[in-house]
Amino acid sequence: MITQLNKILESAKNEIQKAGSIHELQQLKSRFLGKKSEIMNFMKKLGNLPREERPAFGKAVNEIKMKISQILDDRDQKIQDQLYEKSKSAESIDFTMPGRKREKGSLHPITKVWQELEDIFISMGFEIAEGPDIEDEFHNFDALNTPPDHPARNLSDTFYIEDDVLLRTQTSTVQIRIMYQHKPPIKIISPGSCYRNESDASHSPMFHQVEALVVDEGINFADLRDVLNVFVKKMFGEKIESRFRPHFFPFTEPSAEIDIICLKCLGKGCNLCKGSGWLELGGAGMVDPNVFDMLGIDSEKYTGYAFGLGIDRIAMLKYRIPDMRLLFENDIRFLKQF
Numbered sequence: 001m002i003t004q005l006n007k008i009l010e011s012a013k014n015e016i017q018k019a020g021s022i023h024e025l026q027q028l029k030s031r032f033l034g035k036k037s038e039i040m041n042f043m044k045k046l047g048n049l050p051r052e053e054r055p056a057f058g059k060a061v062n063e064i065k066m067k068i069s070q071i072l073d074d075r076d077q078k079i080q081d082q083l084y085e086k087s088k089s090a091e092s093i094d095f096t097m098p099g100r101k102r103e104k105g106s107l108h109p110i111t112k113v114w115q116e117l118e119d120i121f122i123s124m125g126f127e128i129a130e131g132p133d134i135e136d137e138f139h140n141f142d143a144l145n146t147p148p149d150h151p152a153r154n155l156s157d158t159f160y161i162e163d164d165v166l167l168r169t170q171t172s173t174v175q176i177r178i179m180y181q182h183k184p185p186i187k188i189i190s191p192g193s194c195y196r197n198e199s200d201a202s203h204s205p206m207f208h209q210v211e212a213l214v215v216d217e218g219i220n221f222a223d224l225r226d227v228l229n230v231f232v233k234k235m236f237g238e239k240i241e242s243r244f245r246p247h248f249f250p251f252t253e254p255s256a257e258i259d260i261i262c263l264k265c266l267g268k269g270c271n272l273c274k275g276s277g278w279l280e281l282g283g284a285g286m287v288d289p290n291v292f293d294m295l296g297i298d299s300e301k302y303t304g305y306a307f308g309l310g311i312d313r314i315a316m317l318k319y320r321i322p323d324m325r326l327l328f329e330n331d332i333r334f335l336k337q338f
Contacts, residue, residue: 005064008038012068016075025076032068039065109338110208110327113315114191117210120234121189124227126212129188131174133195137164143176144251145290159195159205167195172251175213175306179295184302185216191311204324208311215287215297215304221254224284224305232260232281236318239266243278252285252306263317279317282309 012032019025033039043061107115118128141153151157152169159167174190191210199205214223225244232242240263244256258281262273269275284307289299312324319338321327326334 004038005060008032009064009067013071016068016071019075019079022076022079025072025079029072033065033072039068106335106338108327108335109315109319109321110311112338113318114208114210114311116235117309117311117314118189118191120231121212124230126187126189129174129178129190130192131168131171131177131190133168133193134161135166135168135173137166139173139176140166140168140170143180143291143294144170144172145288145294146250150250157197159197169196170194170308171209171211172306172308175211176291176295178213179215179292179297184297184304186304187214187216188212204312204328206328207324209308210311211306211308213287213304213306215292215302217302219286219303219305221286221305224286224307228258228284228307235314236260236263241267242281244284247283247285249283249285251288251291252283253288255283255285258282258284258307258309260317264320281313281317282307284308 012028015028015032016025019028031037039061043058049057122128137153141150146152158169161167171190171192171194174192175188178186178188178190189210189212191208193206194209195206196203197205212227214227229242232240239261241261243259245259247255247257249255259278260281261267262270262277262279264270264272265277267277269277273279284305287304287306292299292302292304312327315321315327316324
């Protein structure tokens with residue numbers, strides 16, 4: 001029987017050394033050490049031997065098992081090393097190949113306009129104020145002199161979170177908070193995100209807006225006109241003129257729409273301005289005394305103006321972007337232009 005065991009060991013050595021994959025090794029392990037292997041058959045014969053021969057025979061069988069197991073482990077390690085070297089060779093760097101171009105990032109057009117806008121107003125003495133995106137109806141509507149039946153308060157136009165809590169529809173809410181917390185003089189802009197339930201080529205459910213507020217003694221409509229004229233020329237160029245058209249907003253009186261001369265045709269009339277020669281930019285006006293009275297500011301002593309401009313709108317005009325949705329799609333081909 002010892003002779004037979006040695007033959008099994010020699011056979012195992014030869015077969016295992018020829019194995020070229022982990023899968024083949026698994027099959028050989030089952031063949032030489034599995035439940036149906038010749039080694040296991042010898043173990044079953046152990047009970048038929050005389051008692052005095054059992055220890056020596058059992059020891060011999062176990063030694064053969066251990067040697068075969070060790071041979072399997074050694075071959076497994078060798079195959080693993082070969083696979084590793086092969087993978088290293090496949091992944092090695094070919095220094096003769098041209099290098100990969102490292103793409104250079106840039107600021108998003110909205111970010112560029114936002115930063116430029118802040119720089120312009122800071123240069124004119126404004127401070128930057130911020131407020132929460134989630135607001136209550138008081139700051140978003142009531143304090144801005146917006147009546148309960150105003151269309152903007154409809155569920156179809158505004159994103160309500162709860163009965164009295166909503167995503168702000170304008171950054172004018174920051175003006176209310178500033179006037180409530182600080183005494184005049186006040187001179188701030190409040191850029192930020194706003195939310196309204198509308199979506200098309202010129203509107204987005206989430207958009208960016210900057211509101212401005214100036215409150216002090218002796219502030220008048222001419223001051224508002226002059227500040228906006230300076231802003232328009234710094235943002236769009238010295239050739240660009242601006243004008244006011246009468247309008248209505250609940251929180252300003254008198255109110256006006258701000259237009260700029262068409263950036264494409266310079267007032268001659270084209271498809272961009274629909275032949276009018278002018279492009280709408282935003283809304284403005286003198287702060288309604290009712291707003292001051294509601295916030296505890298003496299409307300007999302102080303006057304002020306406010307205006308709101310769409311940052312996305314300015315970006316579209318400045319960079320000739322035809323569809324607002326392009327600003328939010330994150331298409332690399334579009335963004336590479338900036």
